[in-house]
Amino acid sequence: MTESGHAQAFDVRHRRVVVIGAGQAGLSAAHFLQRAGLVAGVDFEVLDANPTAGGAWSHRWDALTFDRVNGLHDLPESELGDVDPREPAREVIKRYYSRYETENGLSVDRPWRVRSVTRIDDGASRVRPVERYEVTAEHPDGRTAVYRAGAVISGTGTWDHPYVPWYPGAFGGRQLTTRDFTSPADFVGRRVLVVGGGISAVQFLQMLDEAGVDTLWSTRTPPRWREAPFDPMWGLDVENSVAARTRAGLRPLSVVAATGLPLTAEGRADVERGLLVSRGAIAALTDDGVDFADGTHESVDVILWATGFRAALSHLAPLGIRDPAGGVVMADDDVSVIVSPGLFLVGYGRSASTLGATRAGRRAARAAVRATDVSATDVREPAESVTG
Numbered sequence: 456m457t458e459s460g461h462a463q464a465f466d467v468r469h470r471r472v473v474v475i476g477a478g479q480a481g482l483s484a485a486h487f488l489q490r491a492g493l494v495a496g497v498d499f500e501v502l503d504a505n506p507t508a509g510g511a512w513s514h515r516w517d518a519l520t521f522d523r524v525n526g527l528h529d530l531p532e533s534e535l536g537d538v539d540p541r542e543p544a545r546e547v548i549k550r551y552y553s554r555y556e557t558e559n560g561l562s563v564d565r566p567w568r569v570r571s572v573t574r575i576d577d578g579a580s581r582v583r584p585v586e587r588y589e590v591t592a593e594h595p596d597g598r599t600a601v602y603r604a605g606a607v608i609s610g611t612g613t614w615d616h617p618y619v620p621w622y623p624g625a626f627g628g629r630q631l632t633t634r635d636f637t638s639p640a641d642f643v644g645r646r647v648l649v650v651g652g653g654i655s656a657v658q659f660l661q662m663l664d665e666a667g668v669d670t671l672w673s674t675r676t677p678p679r680w681r682e683a684p685f686d687p688m689w690g691l692d693v694e695n696s697v698a699a700r701t702r703a704g705l706r707p708l709s710v711v712a713a714t715g716l717p718l719t720a721e722g723r724a725d726v727e728r729g730l731l732v733s734r735g736a737i738a739a740l741t742d743d744g745v746d747f748a749d750g751t752h753e754s755v756d757v758i759l760w761a762t763g764f765r766a767a768l769s770h771l772a773p774l775g776i777r778d779p780a781g782g783v784v785m786a787d788d789d790v791s792v793i794v795s796p797g798l799f800l801v802g803y804g805r806s807a808s809t810l811g812a813t814r815a816g817r818r819a820a821r822a823a824v825r826a827t828d829v830s831a832t833d834v835r836e837p838a839e840s841v842t843g
Contacts (some may be wrong), residue, residue: 508563514634521544589607681716
């Protein structure tokens with residue numbers, strides 16, 4: 456029997472730290488755990504649900520070439536190097552992440568999808584109780600793996616949790632989310648309504664237009680174009696505003712709500728010719744299309760919901776970390792979960808960007824080393840500033 460009272464059905468593997476997810480944040484955390492002296496596959500384990508390296512990038516469509524990517528921060532101590540800007544971003548990043556895993560010996564175990572993380576009491580001390588976690592993962596072939604760890608770093612991102620807003624009525628045509636998109640060619644000869652105010656929606660409209668697809672654009676509020684440069688100080692202000700929400704237990708806002716849309720020369724031209732002009736908010740769905748809030752109706756064949764994602768945290772539900780405000784209350788380091796010592800979220804809140812994810816991985820690794828009381832010294836990195 457386990458300490459939590461469940462029958463012992465599988466061999467338990469013991470690790471100091473389990474890292475869930477091998478995207479930018481997870482690989483960063485694994486790197487800094489190594490820098491602390493922990494050994495991959497022995498002291499810590501990296502579990503990834505994807506069949507290949509690349510995290511959520513491995514699911515992107517061919518038409519999303521690397522020159523359309525809105526920035527990619529290098530992994531720790533590794534440069535992406537020169538790439539063909541017209542190559543699908545998916546292939547560029549899969550290759551880069553795979554090389555990184557191999558060169559650093561991170562021993563990522565895949566494809567294992569973590570189904571649950573539960574808290575157990577190892578009975579180590581009645582004076583200063585030591586919290587431990589049990590991580591249960593499933594393989595597509597039906598196997599189950601169970602890990603016990605002193606700390607868990609969860610970097611599962613948002614890709615598995617697309618968000619679709621509710622509207623009255625029902626649409627009789629095809630509906631899909633960003634996660635379901637494959638190729639603009641799938642929509643030739645159809646009229647497509649793209650819903651959403653973020654960068655993905657803009658990219659979809661441009662890609663579909665290039666393929667000769669007839670499109671409409673709907674946003675709940677007018678597009679928030681930003682002409683000022685995305686400089687470091689502005690980026691820091693955005694991160695701080697996001698952190699203020701997560702430290703209060705509020706759900707993180709969408710990326711575009713925090714950053715706005717970059718207005719490039721290409722984008723400006725598309726605005727002027729009417730491609731990137733929103734028809735406004737949807738009032739209701741109909742069998743053949745949508746009614747808009749301005750009282751007009753449009754018939755469409757397809758609705759593409761580019762309406763963003765929510766943090767994929769269902770595997771952490773047994774821990775009860777959700778705050779009544781809708782989010783998870785984070786500590787001032789922006790990775791530690793207040794109500795669950797030893798649990799760290801990376802790629803959540805202020806770290807939901809490639810640069811932020813790398814910083815979060817470093818902070819989580821340092822904290823996980825301390826939380827597990829290992830004999831190795833802390834991560835050998837210079838002290839971070841309060842803004843890092």
